[in-house]
Amino acid sequence: MTMRCRKVRKLIIEEGARSDELNRHLAECAACAAYAEDWAGLRTALHRVAEDPAPDPTLGFAARLARQLPDALAEARAREVSLERTGRRFVLAGVLAAVLLVLGLLVPPSGPIRSPEAAEMQTARSEAMAAQSYPIFSNQTIEGEYEFAPQGGGH
Amino acid sequence: MATLEKDDPEVEWIRRTQQGDGDAYALLVARYERRVFSLVYRILRRREEVEEVAQEIFIKAFLAVRNYHFEAAFSTWLLRIAINHCYDQLRRRRSSRLTYFSEMSEEGEQAVVLGTESREGGGRVQADLENRDLAQKLLERAPAEDRVILTLKEIEDLSVEEISKLLRLKSSTVKVRLHRARKRMLADFRRWQEGK
Numbered sequence: 001m002t003m004r005c006r007k008v009r010k011l012i013i014e015e016g017a018r019s020d021e022l023n024r025h026l027a028e029c030a031a032c033a034a035y036a037e038d039w040a041g042l043r044t045a046l047h048r049v050a051e052d053p054a055p056d057p058t059l060g061f062a063a064r065l066a067r068q069l070p071d072a073l074a075e076a077r078a079r080e081v082s083l084e085r086t087g088r089r090f091v092l093a094g095v096l097a098a099v100l101l102v103l104g105l106l107v108p109p110s111g112p113i114r115s116p117e118a119a120e121m122q123t124a125r126s127e128a129m130a131a132q133s134y135p136i137f138s139n140q141t142i143e144g145e146y147e148f149a150p151q152g153g154g155h
Numbered sequence: 156m157a158t159l160e161k162d163d164p165e166v167e168w169i170r171r172t173q174q175g176d177g178d179a180y181a182l183l184v185a186r187y188e189r190r191v192f193s194l195v196y197r198i199l200r201r202r203e204e205v206e207e208v209a210q211e212i213f214i215k216a217f218l219a220v221r222n223y224h225f226e227a228a229f230s231t232w233l234l235r236i237a238i239n240h241c242y243d244q245l246r247r248r249r250s251s252r253l254t255y256f257s258e259m260s261e262e263g264e265q266a267v268v269l270g271t272e273s274r275e276g277g278g279r280v281q282a283d284l285e286n287r288d289l290a291q292k293l294l295e296r297a298p299a300e301d302r303v304i305l306t307l308k309e310i311e312d313l314s315v316e317e318i319s320k321l322l323r324l325k326s327s328t329v330k331v332r333l334h335r336a337r338k339r340m341l342a343d344f345r346r347w348q349e350g351k
Binding site: 045067070 | 175177178180181182184185188189192193195196197202205206209210213214217218283284286287289290291294305309310311312330334337338340341344345348
């Protein structure tokens with residue numbers, strides 16, 4: 001099939017005005033003439049299909065439909081409410097997930113809530129630090145009062 | 156697709172329907188039921204399903220009528236809903252090339268076979284009938300998109316502009332899709348003719 005044939009066939013399908021040039025080509029090219037004939041045959045066949053009458057609505061179709069409208073409306077509203085609830089749940093779940101994520105980022109990575117081992121280590125470290133860092137608290141007096149002990153023992 | 160005249164009671168019916176008046180909607184349904192039935196039948200080609208599908212379409216339109224803002228004719232808006240609904244139906248029960256005969260009723264299948272066999276004995280009329288059956292069969296086998304656009308153009312005889320309004324597509328897009336669909340259908344038609 002030549003370029004010319006392609007162009008001609010495109011024109012046949014698009015059903016534009018048939019120029020003299022196109023008609024000349026159809027007179028000379030048997031393949032394109034057959035193509036045009038088949039297209040005409042298909043068009044006729046489609047027109048026959050269009051002649052097949054559609055079924056008529058049964059008597060009282062509109063009135064019956066109108067009676068169904070309140071139920072349809074109620075059903076649609078129920079669906080809407082259900083969708084809204086589901087949507088709200090999704091939003092809440094999303095917010096909760098976001099809060100948890102933020103909390104997760106804020107909590108220090110070695111904090112006592114990470115794991116029992118980490119908690120033990122943390123406690124031990126705190127005790128050790130307390131023992132080293134607060135030598136001024138020498139001993140505890142009665143009823144939770146602390147005696148301020150002189151540093152260096154020079155006095 | 157007619158546009159609304161100022162004194163057309165349809166405007167009033169639409170406004171009342173938008174406020175939930177079912178009786179007003181029944182008037183609209185009565186006005187367009189034949190148009191919708193025809194479109195549904197021509198796209199789906201299943202006589203027994205037409206009323207049920209049309210009912211679904213009218214209910215869908217009733218539930219959406221508040222979104223109608225008189226920008227296009229009510230008929231255009233309604234038929235757009237009908238086309239989309241049919242399109243969904245087609246996609247759901249996609250009648251593939253393999254299932255075509257299995258989906259046909261025994262009578263229908265026999266009619267096509269007999270039509271083909273009796274071609275030699277018939278004349279022009281018989282050949283026309285046979286071609287009609289073939290065209291119908293090809294339409295049913297066509298992809299949903301081709302089927303809708305070919306039905307609107309070749310069967311419903313709508314213009315490219317009307318189709319572009321219904322499908323909310325540019326005229327140029329409609330032309331391209333129509334060209335492709337026609338080309339594919341003609342290729343099938345010719346293949347079938349050659350195979351006989």
